[in-house]
Amino acid sequence: MIDKFEGKAMLRSVRRARAGLLAAAMVIACTLGAPASAQDDTMTAIAIPAQPGAIPLGTGPMPGTTATESWHKQYGSQFARNVTESTLTPFLPDPAKANGTAVIVAPGGGFMTLSMENEGWDVAKALAAHGTAAFVLKYRLNPTANDLADFQKALAAMFSAAGKPKSGPPTVGSGSAPAFPNIAPMLADSKAAFALIRKNAAQWHVDPDKIGMVGFSAGAGLTLSTALQAPETKPAFIGLIYGPMNKVDVPADAPPLFDAVAADDPIFGSAGFGIIESWKAANRPVEFHYFEQGGHGFGMYPKTTTSTGWFDEFVRWMRMHNWIKADQ
Numbered sequence: 001m002i003d004k005f006e007g008k009a010m011l012r013s014v015r016r017a018r019a020g021l022l023a024a025a026m027v028i029a030c031t032l033g034a035p036a037s038a039q040d041d042t043m044t045a046i047a048i049p050a051q052p053g054a055i056p057l058g059t060g061p062m063p064g065t066t067a068t069e070s071w072h073k074q075y076g077s078q079f080a081r082n083v084t085e086s087t088l089t090p091f092l093p094d095p096a097k098a099n100g101t102a103v104i105v106a107p108g109g110g111f112m113t114l115s116m117e118n119e120g121w122d123v124a125k126a127l128a129a130h131g132t133a134a135f136v137l138k139y140r141l142n143p144t145a146n147d148l149a150d151f152q153k154a155l156a157a158m159f160s161a162a163g164k165p166k167s168g169p170p171t172v173g174s175g176s177a178p179a180f181p182n183i184a185p186m187l188a189d190s191k192a193a194f195a196l197i198r199k200n201a202a203q204w205h206v207d208p209d210k211i212g213m214v215g216f217s218a219g220a221g222l223t224l225s226t227a228l229q230a231p232e233t234k235p236a237f238i239g240l241i242y243g244p245m246n247k248v249d250v251p252a253d254a255p256p257l258f259d260a261v262a263a264d265d266p267i268f269g270s271a272g273f274g275i276i277e278s279w280k281a282a283n284r285p286v287e288f289h290y291f292e293q294g295g296h297g298f299g300m301y302p303k304t305t306t307s308t309g310w311f312d313e314f315v316r317w318m319r320m321h322n323w324i325k326a327d328q
Helices: 004-025 117-128 148-161 184-199 218-229 274-281 306-320
Strands: 044-046 070-074 077-081 087-091 102-106 133-138 211-216 238-241 257-262 286-291
Touching: 077 117, 087 117, 087 184, 102 117, 102 184, 102 218, 117 133, 133 184, 184 211, 184 218, 211 218, 218 238, 257 274, 257 306, 274 286, 286 306
Parallel strands: 102 133, 102 211, 211 238, 238 257, 257 286
Antiparallel strands: 044 070, 070 077, 087 133
């Protein structure tokens, strides 16, 4: 039974997590963080690409929507919208090189779109090259207009309502923020992903106790919520890449945290370091990288800023904890 003091503590934790997720919901990765090369920033509708090996998670259709999944291309990368059926796509290393560690990769996009390539497949392929089983989570999304032009107009309207010019991202805490998204379906998808990997651990050469999760922007918010609000998933570690920076209530058994954000990130760069302080206060392992430049949404784009090195640092951190072998 939870007494009133424990109940209040849990409520504070949920409210703080929601505050960070609200900020993440304002971030639409497809409009931010262009690669250094001069890629076209125009959104172009594309056919739904082949997704070999994608496994339906069986969490059901997105409640209350009749939208149909659609994809577009921007900055030379592919994005999904109106995802109503969640899937998990394995990227498995050579069994002879598998180190037993698995990472669930959660792309970002403000819970309205998913940066499937830059923050999903490319990350998973890079992890698999280091002997780590990676799984891209295509989680369900809040519905948006089926027509791409209408979707772009909705984005512009959201940015304008947030008190910033239409060409730029909103400032957290200013203006009229959009309503907090219902992430219960996304959290259910995350739980199902952990369960599926553990169910197939032997087949995929995964140690059930070495399954972590890394997320980007809104995907980082989902990763944080998974660790704090779904303790049954028991992630071995979590990585938050340009995610919420607000304070949270950290349990005594919280997983080790890797956190990376750029100082010039227009959403989280000036949001303080509350989450780092929270992990330290709980005496839990935490590694933090605060890059001078990189903006928001840099992911695996080959930019000239030091933020491009986040993945190498993440691998070094995993080696330090023996989740990746020294020679991988």
